[in-house]
Amino acid sequence: MPRPRLLIAALAFAALAWLLFAAAERALALAQRFLQLPGWLQWTLGSALGLFALAGLAVLWWIVRPRRARRAVDAPDRGTLEQRIDRLHTRGADTGTLHAELGELDRRRAEARIYLALFGEISTGKSTLIRALAPQATVASDARGGTTRQVVHVDGALPDGRPLTLADVPGSREAGGEARETLAREEALRAHVVAYVCAGDLTRTQAEEVRWLAAFGKPLLVVLNKADQWSEAELAQLLERLRKQTGEDAAMVIAVSAGGSERFQRTLPDGGVEQVERQRKPVIDALWKALARLASPGAEGLEAQRERAVLAGLHERVGTLETQTRAAEAERIVRRYAQRAVVGALAAIAPGSDLVIQGALAAALTRELARLYGVPASDVQVDDFVRQARLTLRTGSSIVLAIAGNALKAFPGLGTLGGGVLHAFAYALIFDSLGRALAASLAERQSLDQADAADKLKALLADGSGARMKELAALTLDAWKEKAQS
Template sequence: MRRWRPLLFALGLALTLALALHVTDFALTLWQRLSEASPLFLTLYGLLIALVAWLVLRLMRPRRPVAAAAPPPPDAPQIDRQLEAAVQAGLPVERYRAELAELERRRAGGRVIVACFGEVSAGKSSLIRALLPGAEVVVSPVGGSTRTIVHHVWTSPAGDELVLADVPGLNEADGTLDAEAEGEAVRAHAVIYVTGGDLARAELAALERLLSLGKPLLVALNKADRYTAAELALVQARIRERLAGRAELVAVSAGGTEEVVRIGADGSETRIERERPADVHALGVALQRTLDADAGALESLRDAAVFTLIGRELDAALAAERAARAETVVETYARKAVFGALAAVGPGTDVLIQGWLGMQMLKELSAVYGVPAQEIDLKRFLDLASRHVGRRMNLLLALAGNVLKAFPGVGTVLGGALHAIAYGLIFESLGHAAARSLASRGALVPGVAVHLFEDALGEHLETRARRLAALVVGRARSAEPGRDADRSDA
């Protein structure tokens, strides 16, 4: 091989030189022909080269993933269908029907409702007092003085009649008013979010929830008169950066009272309270501009926000109710699998029992989630799961043997105890995997469900085995001659 290296090197060098000469000759020939061509031909040729280069770059550029379009907000017929499904599931729906009745009442009233929303002691009530001189609004330096939702009528400079809703402050000490405040913000046409400074983490989270509703939102930076011009500009820049153009920021001063110390000629000090001037003109102009944009759109956005709120709560309630029913089904069939293994009278009979029970459990879980039970999918899932069980069975039996050591004297009592505990673990994992697939995919997808089954089979394995072992021992001992079965079961 070493003898051929010089020859191979020389051959490679010769080929390289030949290629270089060929390319040079081609380039010189092309240059000569182009120099003799007309300006029009050169222009068209340059455009052709640019087009080819653009196409190559476009094909080589990695494609950006297309964002999935957001689902449209629910409408009245969809909410009616969700309510009907909730009624069939036995869920209470009176609160949601009352919410829809309140929406209908507000539609009939024809007034635009704006909610003053924000952290406790941000100055919401003072802001309403500045907009509505003489209105009976409780303002107190003690945080959380507004304990109920109060509506105040305001006539804008253009003559529009608005309703300002003064809602409880967020993050009260007991945390019981946040839901009321957010609910009123959802029912309003627009929201004024009042803050006393730069946005804290909790305020940002609340703003994100409000912005997700898609309705007009103004952020009022209250107590602006307490900042210097430089400080105010800095705070405004910081808030605008966090809002990222999704809401308009307005600096206001809601006024109120402040305590000052007056020093007399003799050096004596007197503490007095004086009114601080309010300046909410910019907020009134911004609000009027928002309301003048499209009154019909405001009504549609308000309705969509209420429907979205009701739809989310109904979905969550129905999911929780289905999860509870599914857990009951899984627990019931796990117990049946345990007792079926204990009652097996011959080799292979427990396999027949467990196969039948598995099909019945999957059918009942499908019924809980309102999914048609496809026999072929159920069988395929059971077949895939059984392959994984075969590889894990020895481990499950060993675990069952270990947990049974905590029950002295059971060796002569229990025959199929190890298999009973193992089957109980398998059925629990099988049922939980099927329920998760049905809840997340709306169907029992065998390929997905078997991966969920693998994960579920390893979750809290020892704790579950101990619980099933106690069930097995209790059942077996209750069947011993001379024992009171009813007492043991109890």
């Protein structure tokens, strides 16, 4: 080592030693001063320093802790799913699309073709990329922002000759394109491999889409398109950022250029200008290599992951339909009991001051809604719930009557028919509010929660606006006309 370098090393060592000794001396001085403090102050400062140290260690552990493996989305077995679909069908729900999804699952399994879905936001070049992967195919598109309006399948082949079907799906995050985005997500679940196409750094929304796709456990590529617009250094930095953003969600992150057409102006020898359109050559070798690697198990080897993703997606769709079907059935039940309450009120000779004299009807409503939501409810629980509802209604009876009277004034002739109609409309309002509150509570809590249902009941009773009042008034009017004609 030359003398200057030895001198620099010696000076650096001396400086480091001096810093260590100074730090040690300062620490000893602080410790000595700390020991001279009163006992209570020592405990206070010691506790504060201890908490600060623990917080620092917690932050350090959060930074360096090993990341948990991604948990795949739960998927039921097919038999259980088919039973749920059949039950929905018997209850009158439209299950045609669900049965069609299972049929498509079987059809693709029998085909033994590998399906690749290109997923991503609008205008990232998915359709152009498919044309580069399958030049002989024609992919329909238009000039609007978000070219693909439906799922388009294109037949192609992997470099080794195995058949490949490319699915061009509608782009996400298009204004008014929620239905097309649903089509895109469903098609992505049906594919063996998914390529998420982007044109730059991932936004928060795009990163969430990648995580959603990865949660189904299928091979996932992140494909950076339009790579020819960056320099080599910029492209390397961008790919590194994408790898950090996606982490373990993506099997690979690659860059491609789908090519396509470009327009520019050319100056002519006579000084004129003309518009020129030319085709750029695609650069997609990295994508072919990635596809060959991910598709190496073949359609049969990837089928289990694909089927699991399809069943998981169906599980979510069936759950949504079950919720909607229960809600519709609950609506019919509540309306039926509100109608019965109106009829009972109109038949009463002398309505009492307590608006909930039809306790048996309220108990029957409670039992039927509990059965609908699969919540066990004993007679004691039902009686307690009805008793609590009666107390809630008794304290709010003046509000109920005031709302009923104001609502009836909106219907010419109905508000002048006397106290019997007012009393009947109050019953309609009570049973409608009680049924809706109970149904909402059962759906959320999956139990007969008196306090939660009571809170919802109070809110509904105090709401005297909207179409609900018109429906209840119409129901009361129909019942009154039937009584008058009989």
